[in-house]
Amino acid sequence: MAARPEIAAVIWDFGGVFTSSPFEAFNRFEASRGLPKDLIRRINAANHHDNAWALFERNEIDTARFDALFLEESTALGHPVRGGEVLPLLSGELRPRMVVALKTCKQHFKVGCITNNVVSMHSPGQDEVQRAAGAMGQVMPLFDAIIESSKAGVRKPDPRIYLMMCELLAVEPGRCVYLDDLGINCKPAAALGMRAIKVVDVDQTLAELADATGLTFGAESVA
Template sequence: MAPRSGIEAVIWDFGGVFTSSPFEAFNRLEAELGAPKDHIRRVNATNHHDNAWALFERNEIDAARFDELFLEESTALGFPIRGRDVLPKLSGELRPRMVAALKTCKQHFKVGCITNNVVSTHSPGQNEPQRAAGAMGLVMPFFDAIVESSKAGVRKPDPRIYVMMCELLGVQPQACVYLDDLGINCKPAHQLGMTAIKVVDVDQTLAELSRATGLSFDQEAPA
């Protein structure tokens, strides 16, 4: 297959795309604590522009304050969970086929990563020894540009963060494909003119990415 005309860049989210979704780990924590399923997800979605997650991912509060605010918010929604218990659940297992797809895309297009993250954990902006370890250390070197909410002071789904990436890559939104595991983050990308793909599972994602880019992706996990 030949690269699709008009596509110049493929832009990726990180967690839930290159790694398994943190929501799976959140559900396990909820089960351990006896909390309702998807309680953490509801806390994250409530007042999502200004809640504890939003403030932390824009680097407006530290981990201690996040711990306090998340406890307040989760308690208000019916079951107390401390923020410090949630943060270790952010990291997931690497998806080798998604990494292989990134490498294939990089051969034909510019590639970028937009990630909502925090400074103290789950951040590609950590020091070099930390960056060298784990999934992020394996994937981040392939990107031509990275925009982190904790450094940019803006987070998805704010349209400004997508525009920042387009400016870094030197492309128009209409020439971009965007992948994210959250529909709320795909919506502004689509509204800007990007071809947005919601990541549900690896097979579905690679099929949609193939249609969007004109590239062929190996349907088997690399050895």
């Protein structure tokens, strides 16, 4: 199959796309503490533009303030959890097939990464955070452009961050494919005219990416 000429760029999320989803780690933590399943997701989804998580990913508060605000928000739901307990859960295992897919796309299109992150993810710290930094170190140099929420001061799903990437790559939104593991982040991309792919698992993602780009992700992607 040949690359689709109408596609100019493929834009990727990082966590939950190139690495396994942090939601899996959240659920393990919740189970170990006897907390309701998906509690952390509920906390993060409530008031998602201005909660502790949003402020932290825009680098508007430091780690200590995030720790305290997250504790306030979780306590309000009846299950106190400190923000500092959640940060080590953000890392995941690298998905080699997705990295190969990125390299394949890079041969035909511009490639960019938009990631909601926090400053502490790039600082020395717990082993889990360092492993996440190692995964990023393998993947990030492959991109033509990268936007990190903690540096840009804007985070997904704000439409501005997608338009910022289009400007960096010098492409129109309608000529882009966008991949993210969160539907809330896919919606604004689609509204701007991008072909949005919600990442559920690797097989599903590569099948939809092949359909969107015209590329074939063959045996080397399965190794």
